[in-house]
Amino acid sequence: MDQIDREILRILQENAKISMKELAKAVHLTSPSVIERVRRLEEQQIIEGYHAHVSLKKLHRPIIALVMFKSTDCKALSNFCNNHPDVLECYRVAGEVSYIAKLATHSVESLEQFIDETMQYGTPSTNIVLSSYEKKVIDAFDMEE
Template sequence: MDHIDKEIVKELQLNAKISMKELAEVVHLSSPAVIERVRKLEEQQVIVGYHAHIDFKKIDRHISAIILFESKDCKALTNFCHNHPDVLECYRVAGEISYIVKLATHSVESLEKFIDASMPYGTPSTNIVLSSHEKNVIEPFPVED
């Protein structure tokens, strides 16, 4: 990736709905040149998708939590989480904790139901999120000469 590709990736992270014409103006290239670069970045799977960022509170998901598991059966826990509507992300990790789940739900009661339903798969440790900060732009590593 050269500096123009990096700028394209940065701009698309800031606004995935930017038009190719506007993107071309920002990076000082023609629209066809930008379209070709974006296509190549997609083919190389540098860009793997375009997403809408949702405000969970506006869709009645006021409680966010990170749940750490000492899992007895990671595959079963993975399946359980994959099929649970409140789960946003899940990670199998190495160490004392074997699984991390991020979820957004509508109430403390629904969080309790998730915890109860997940207990056959391991021992959960629940952390309710009070506030958060999420990076919207990830800078690629510098190009090495």
């Protein structure tokens, strides 16, 4: 991966809907060259996909919570979280807790219900997100070659 590939990655992270023509102009290459580079980055699975960022508030899921578990049944908890509609992400981690689930839910009551339903898998500890920052662009220039 060279400097042009890194610049392509940076631009696509900022705007995945950019046309190949505009992208080519931004990196000073022809459209066919850029299309080939993007295809190669996709084949190498450096680019894993293109996503729409949606407003959880507009989808009536304004409450974001991180629930940490000291699990007694990791497989069952993982299965429960993977199938629960409010769970956005679930991580198995090393340390004092064994799982962290990120939820987006519509009410404190639905969060409480989730917590109650997971107690059979271990001890949950819940943190409600008050504000957040999400890094949108990974600097590909810091990546090792």
